[in-house]
Amino acid sequence: MGRSQREARWFYLLSTPWAIGFLVFGGGPIVASAVISLTNWPLLSSPHWVGLANYRQLLHDSTFWTALWNTLYFGAGSVALTLVCTFGLALLLNLNVRGLWFFRLVFYLPTVTSGIATALLWQLILNPDYGLLDRVLSLAGIPGPGWLASQDWAIPGLIIMSVWGAGNTTIIYLAGLQGVPRTLHDAAAVDGAGWRARFCHVTLPMMSPVIFFNTVTGFIGSLQAYALILIMTNGGPGNATMVLGLYVYREAFQYFNLGYASALAWVLLMLIVVITAVQFLIGRRVVHTEAARGGA
Amino acid sequence: MVTGIRARMAGRGAAYLVLALGAVVFLLPFAWMVSTSLKSNAGALQYPPRFLPDGYHWGSFAAAWQALPFGTFLMNSVVITVLSVAGSVAFSTVSAYAFARLRARWRTAMFALLLGTMMIPGEIIIVPDFILFNHLRLVNTIWPIVWPYWFGNAFFVFLLRQFMLTIPRELDEAAHIDGAGHLRILFRVIVPQMKPAIATVTVFAFVGSWNNFIYPLIYLRDQSKYTMSLGLQLFASAQYITRYNQMMAIGLLMLAPVVVVFLIAQRSFVRGITLTGLGGR
Known part of the structure; x- marks a missing residue:
């Protein structure tokens, strides 16, 4: 047996943990989910083949359309507000500020503590009666909208919370900004470019691959976020914060409609694929590819 | 001027x-x-x-702690977290070595699958896996919660592989000429140089597993098996709903280990984010 053959055997042997994971926790469940979505499968009894009936039912399910809209609303709002806030903070952090470690720590802390404890914390912050946010607004003379108790303001409240928890994007932007060569800025300054021109013609083009990366991964993450929403509002008030992920969970583990839940999950997957593909199409025109330096 | x-x-x-x-x-x-x-x-x-x-x-801390068996919940969380972290570090490192160093016909295709699974929403996976583990009578055990960390984490394999690619091959070639096998090369030559990346995976696995909520919620039934997350949820729902002071006290106790680990290992977090976040840059 030659060296390359032995090497290949070792490859398959050592990649086994990942391969098991792929079969049981990745690719396998995707295929299984597609098949399950074509059945009517109440937990505790056996599945029935129903073809595309679950998908037809979706079209007439008003909760589904609400959840789809809310998913897009939350996803787009969260990605957009996160982009503006975290890029802004990273620009400031890149000015050679003192105490960089402190700011990085503060901005990243909410990301690592994300879980039920901070979900309950934000439930309290966004509470109409005992909430911090309404209290702060009232100091500025603004009557608070009641956030999680309001049909219109519950999702904006969740978006604000998601920006608070998105400190990792600040760190990625900062790392990207630190990689923009100073010489480019200096050359532009010598040519008489002001800070605004340098921002538009040096920083933005050089940063466009990083912005693209953060936007794509931000959408992938926010479109499937539901754990915190489950804890904080469980979809309410009414269906104001019902998102697709939460609807999947509810159909599967509260109503035990495994087939319908799988159909919903597939719509979510397709939504993520389509939105990611659209971003790549737009990205090909907008992202400054010459800026992609170094190897893969 | x-x-x-x-x-x-x-x-x-x-x-x-x-x-x-x-x-x-x-x-x-x-x-x-x-x-x-x-x-x-x-x-x-x-x-x-x-x-x-x-x-x-300060009494709200003790009062909340005694309102439910939080000592048991803490032990359960510790067991699940330790098993998850140890398994994910060990298995991800081994798989990452295969992807970084060993050539095989299907490697490129398998690596593409690995990258693809990183964008699969968890919602797709929970239903088939619940059916599977229900069939295997593993509902109400810790294994459906721990195993995804051992086998399922494409992100960790990817992160460790990226780091391994930056390690020069000369040392493993030298060890190979001295007759060392792949396991020996991995554990004696590569792993000692991987400490920063392994620390990164350790802290990410720790935080993810400690904060994990959905999997324990789906799989754990008996209150005696609840984790801190589920205990806190139990506390927040039902009768304790208006005791915000106690709720926040328990929440702080739950956050404490994460904050401590974060303060000690913040470099590892930053490295992990920038290593994978910037990909090829």
Whole structure:
């Protein structure tokens, strides 16, 4: 047996943990989910083949359309507000500020503590009666909208919370900004470019691959976020914060409609694929590819 | 010239001001959490709410801890977290070595699958896996919660592989010529140089597993098997709903280990984010 053959055997042997994971926790469940979505499968009894009936039912399910809209609303709002806030903070952090470690720590802390404890914390912050946010607004003379108790303001409240928890994007932007060569800025300054021109013609083009990366991964993450929403509002008030992920969970583990839940999950997957593909199409025109330096 | 310097200094001052304001905004929720945990029962329900606590009522920590068997929940969380972290570090490192160093016909295709699975929403996976583990009679055990960390984490394999690619091959070639096998090369040559990346995976696995909520919620049935996350959820729902001070106290206790690990290992977090976040840059 030659060296390359032995090497290949070792490859398959050592990649086994990942391969098991792929079969049981990745690719396998995707295929299984597609098949399950074509059945009517109440937990505790056996599945029935129903073809595309679950998908037809979706079209007439008003909760589904609400959840789809809310998913897009939350996803787009969260990605957009996160982009503006975290890029802004990273620009400031890149000015050679003192105490960089402190700011990085503060901005990243909410990301690592994300879980039920901070979900309950934000439930309290966004509470109409005992909430911090309404209290702060009232100091500025603004009557608070009641956030999680309001049909219109519950999702904006969740978006604000998601920006608070998105400190990792600040760190990625900062790392990207630190990689923009100073010489480019200096050359532009010598040519008489002001800070605004340098921002538009040096920083933005050089940063466009990083912005693209953060936007794509931000959408992938926010479109499937539901754990915190489950804890904080469980979809309410009414269906104001019902998102697709939460609807999947509810159909599967509260109503035990495994087939319908799988159909919903597939719509979510397709939504993520389509939105990611659209971003790549737009990205090909907008992202400054010459800026992609170094190897893969 | 002078006006230029003055404008720059004003600009820097403004930058510090905005950053400081940002830091306050990011820290305020935590400060509110601490403040609420120290309030009395009445103080926590005061309307309008006050920023500072009405005294230091440390009693809410003990009262909350004793309201439910949080000692048991803590032990369960520790067991699940230790198993998850140990398994994910060990197995991900082995798989990453295969992808970084060993050539095989299907490697490229398998690596493409690995990257593809990183964008699969968890919602697709939970239903088939629940059916599977229900069939295997593993519902109400810790294994459906732990195993995804052992086998399922494409992100960790990817992160470790990226780091391994930056390690020069000369040392493993030399070890190979000396007759070392792949396992020996991996554990004696590669792993000692991987400490920063392994620390990164350790802290990510720790935080993810400690904060994990959905999997314990789906799989654990008996209250005696609950984790801290589920215990906190149980506390927040039902009868304790208006005891905000105790709720925040338990929340702080749950956050404490994460914050400590984060303060000790913050470099590892930053490295992990930038290593994978910037991909090829």
